[in-house]
Amino acid sequence: SSKTPLTFIGLGPMGRAMVDRFLDAGHPVTVWNRTASRADGVAARGATRAATAAEAVAANRLVVLSLTDYAAMHAVLDGADLAGRVVVNLSSDTPDKTLKAAAWLAERGAELVVGGVMVPAELVGEPGAYVFYSGPREVFDRHRDTLAVIGRPDHLGEDHTLAQLFYQAQLDVFLTALAGILHGVALVGSAGVTAERFAPYLKDLVGSLGLYLDEVVRSVDSGEHAGDQANVTMMGATADHIAGATEAAGLDAALPGAVQSLYRRAVEAGHGRDGWTALINVIRAG
Numbered sequence: 321s322s323k324t325p326l327t328f329i330g331l332g333p334m335g336r337a338m339v340d341r342f343l344d345a346g347h348p349v350t351v352w353n354r355t356a357s358r359a360d361g362v363a364a365r366g367a368t369r370a371a372t373a374a375e376a377v378a379a380n381r382l383v384v385l386s387l388t389d390y391a392a393m394h395a396v397l398d399g400a401d402l403a404g405r406v407v408v409n410l411s412s413d414t415p416d417k418t419l420k421a422a423a424w425l426a427e428r429g430a431e432l433v434v435g436g437v438m439v440p441a442e443l444v445g446e447p448g449a450y451v452f453y454s455g456p457r458e459v460f461d462r463h464r465d466t467l468a469v470i471g472r473p474d475h476l477g478e479d480h481t482l483a484q485l486f487y488q489a490q491l492d493v494f495l496t497a498l499a500g501i502l503h504g505v506a507l508v509g510s511a512g513v514t515a516e517r518f519a520p521y522l523k524d525l526v527g528s529l530g531l532y533l534d535e536v537v538r539s540v541d542s543g544e545h546a547g548d549q550a551n552v553t554m555m556g557a558t559a560d561h562i563a564g565a566t567e568a569a570g571l572d573a574a575l576p577g578a579v580q581s582l583y584r585r586a587v588e589a590g591h592g593r594d595g596w597t598a599l600i601n602v603i604r605a606g
């Protein structure tokens with residue numbers, strides 16, 4: 321085959337989906353997984369099984385990882401000869417662990433390209449799928465076409481932490497929004513209303529979030545938080561009402577309490593008449 325051969329370690333739902341795509345595209349793939357039976361499916365489709373992680377790493381210069389976190393990378397690669405390897409780690413973790421991993425690999429003669437896959441397993445390699453990458457540009461460019469098999473590759477910069485930061489920031493918004501949706505569903509549910517009945521209104525709200533995004537971009541990047549529409553005091557009063565309704569319904573108050581606290585502190589810091597985007601100042605103050 322003229323397609324770049326690669327080693328793939330970590331055959332969870334994501335890893336198996338990605339190996340399938342590499343095989344479909346004609347790449348020779350050597351696989352290893354701690355729980356060997358998870359390699360059965362991809363082996364039946366033509367992947368080569370390695371007996372150990374070290375043997376898998378020895379098979380190819382390009383080594384792709386899809387593991388739970390970076391601790392798992394150390395567990396898997398410890399003892400393997402990594403000299404000359406390009407390790408593309410598609411596992412989620414914090415920026416500091418990512419930086420330590422880059423140094424750990426460099427000491428062993430390997431280069432790290434960090435990846436963050438922005439779609440669930442069933443959408444890997446589908447149109448619209450994309451993956452954040454960061455790390456040495458020249459190393460990334462060498463493998464760009466191969467990596468494009470699992471989704472559009474977006475190289476964010478040489479700083480290894482960037483792909484993790486973009487990934488975590490996306491999931492920060494995603495998890496918070498999902499929890500907010502469930503909280504709202506529980507709030508109307510306290511009056512016996514089904515999620516199905518409330519859903520059309522939620523869909524309308526979720527669809528309108530793009531408008532608020534434009535406002536965020538303008539205000540955050542200019543540092544000017546025009547308060548003529550929705551100011552901090554008004555939005556904070558609403559946050560108080562949500563907290564009150566939550567308490568009256570006997571629901572968990574942690575999420576609305578956190579939002580209420582942001583508005584309170586923004587008012588205390590003198591942002592009451594500024595637009596709601598001035599909350600960024602409280603968030604940044606840590």
Ligand code: NDP
Pocket residue numbers: 329330331332333334335353354355358386387388389391392395396410411412413436437438439440441
């Ligand atoms: P899983 O948790 O299902 O798979 C994790 C893999 O890591 C398994 O192959 C597991 O091996 C291996 N592993 C974990 N710890 C160790 C260890 N100490 N030593 C050796 N192997 C280890 O994860 P997913 O496939 O769902 O996800 C992989 C990565 O992709 C994660 O970082 C996740 O955050 C990210 N991601 C996941 C998405 C999703 O929708 N699932 C979407 C986008 C990104 P074993 O089989 O033996 O347990």
